[in-house]
Amino acid sequence: MNxxxxxxxxxxxxxxxxxxxxxxxxxDGMGTIHSDLTCMEFSCNGTCKVEGSLRSDRASIxxxxxxxxAAHADQLRIDGKVTIQGKLTxxxxxxxxxxxxxxxxxxxxxESNGIFVLQGMLNADIIEITAHGGCSAQxxxxxxxxxxxxxxxxxxxxxxxxxxxxxxxxxxxGDYISLEHTTASVVRGDRVxxxxxxxxxxxxxKGELHIHPSAKVKYHSQI
Amino acid sequence: xxxxxxxxxxxxELTGISYGQLYRWKRKDLIPEDWFIRxxxxxxxxxxxxxxxxxxxxxxxxxxxxxxxxxxxxxxFSPNLTEMALYxxxxxxxxxxxxxxxxxxxxxxxxxxxxxxxxLIALYVLNQMLQTGEMSLDEGRILLQVLNDHYKKFDGKSxxxxxxxxxxxxxxxxxxGNSEVYLEDHAKLVQRIDLSxxxxxxxxxxxx
Numbered sequence: 553m554n555x556x557x558x559x560x561x562x563x564x565x566x567x568x569x570x571x572x573x574x575x576x577x578x579x580d581g582m583g584t585i586h587s588d589l590t591c592m593e594f595s596c597n598g599t600c601k602v603e604g605s606l607r608s609d610r611a612s613i614x615x616x617x618x619x620x621x622a623a624h625a626d627q628l629r630i631d632g633k634v635t636i637q638g639k640l641t642x643x644x645x646x647x648x649x650x651x652x653x654x655x656x657x658x659x660x661x662x663e664s665n666g667i668f669v670l671q672g673m674l675n676a677d678i679i680e681i682t683a684h685g686g687c688s689a690q691x692x693x694x695x696x697x698x699x700x701x702x703x704x705x706x707x708x709x710x711x712x713x714x715x716x717x718x719x720x721x722x723x724x725x726g727d728y729i730s731l732e733h734t735t736a737s738v739v740r741g742d743r744v745x746x747x748x749x750x751x752x753x754x755x756x757x758k759g760e761l762h763i764h765p766s767a768k769v770k771y772h773s774q775i
Numbered sequence: 776x777x778x779x780x781x782x783x784x785x786x787x788e789l790t791g792i793s794y795g796q797l798y799r800w801k802r803k804d805l806i807p808e809d810w811f812i813r814x815x816x817x818x819x820x821x822x823x824x825x826x827x828x829x830x831x832x833x834x835x836x837x838x839x840x841x842x843x844x845x846x847x848x849x850x851x852f853s854p855n856l857t858e859m860a861l862y863x864x865x866x867x868x869x870x871x872x873x874x875x876x877x878x879x880x881x882x883x884x885x886x887x888x889x890x891x892x893x894x895l896i897a898l899y900v901l902n903q904m905l906q907t908g909e910m911s912l913d914e915g916r917i918l919l920q921v922l923n924d925h926y927k928k929f930d931g932k933s934x935x936x937x938x939x940x941x942x943x944x945x946x947x948x949x950x951x952g953n954s955e956v957y958l959e960d961h962a963k964l965v966q967r968i969d970l971s972x973x974x975x976x977x978x979x980x981x982x983x
Binding site (some may be wrong): 695723725727741756774 | 794
């Protein structure tokens with residue numbers, strides 16, 4: 553583990569600071585960090601913008617954050633809306649809300665409750681997604697991939713009438729895959745479960761395959 | 776190039792590893808990103824790998840993973856210049872490089888008690904090339920100079936060393952890994968060395 557200097561950044565209200573190495577960084581209100589930031593603990597309540605990359609052991613974001621570089625946090629919890637221009641790496645990533653990443657996302661565990669838009673690949677050992685809106689990623693890969701459709705809340709149903717609430721990916725690959733409301737070109741895995749409302753062009757599986765009657769699978773084959 | 780690729784499906788079947796393992800190793804940088812070659816096939820998008828490299832790498836990981844942590848393995852495979860330095864005396868004792876190569880280095884850059892990692896790699900590659908018998912000592916001097924001047928610029932990215940001879944005149948090139956090179960008819964490509972491969976071999980020898 554890194555050694556962090558004792559210095560802290562504390563922003564209450566509207567302020568900005570340069571980046572660097574810190575112990576705790578707390579932003580309550582509106583804060584801008586003008587360069588790369590490394591810290592042990594990052595906490596944002598409100599709005600913050602990092603004009604560089606963020607590296608932190610523990611990070612929690614409640615509110616809106618924009619990170620213009622890459623982000624790394626061993627433990628990351630997001631309640632709100634986060635946009636990352638680079639890639640996101642970490643051990644344990646938990647998202648409640650909206651996450652947008654322009655690069656890849658790599659973690660040991662990725663849990664999402666809400667919406668995510670990933671322009672690259674999502675790669676994690678355990679992936680648990682509860683979709684409450686249109687989620688998308690280029691590729692979703694890992695060992696255990698579970699995609700659920702958000703519970704039948706009124707808002708989800710209402711929005712669902714106007715927009716696509718599917719999880720969309722080109723490729724989904726893993727050992728244990730369980731999907732709901734998912735659109736994909738290819739799904740490959742050992743044990744695959746295709747749940748309700750899935751639209752899959754091609755499924756390749758090794759062990760077993762279950763397909764829900766309301767799912768549309770064009771082609772499937774056992775390898 | 777085409778023939779030397781293996782699809783991900785075949786790879787998993789051949790080596791008996793799972794998707795989870797493969798992607799975990801990728802996350803830990805045990806398998807470099809640029810080995811993942813994506814291609815569109817009639818069954819949708821498929822990922823291919825350079826066959827020999829990936830089989831060799833997976834074999835190594837499977838053999839070593841019981842004794843070393845994944846992070847240690849990542850250090851072993853990474854082409855990064857680590858903060859490692861070695862005592863010259865230590866190096867001679869371990870018999871990693873020949874005396875001839877050693878003398879060439881000291882005559883070019885002077886005696887040093889401690890070797891930096893970059894020097895170490897230059898020395899190792901020099902030794903490798905000298906042992907093949909295809910390079911003369913004078914050409915070795917050029918090699919050292921090239922590695923000394925330019926290797927740092929690759930900043931840990933994979934790169935190849937190319938040794939060309941035309942009408943008895945030798946020259947060296949450093950190019951980024953896996954790029955294609957074409958020569959005119961009269962020039963002869965004497966050798967092409969993947970430097971990350973040499974670094975891996977060197978690290979294995981040092982860790983023994």
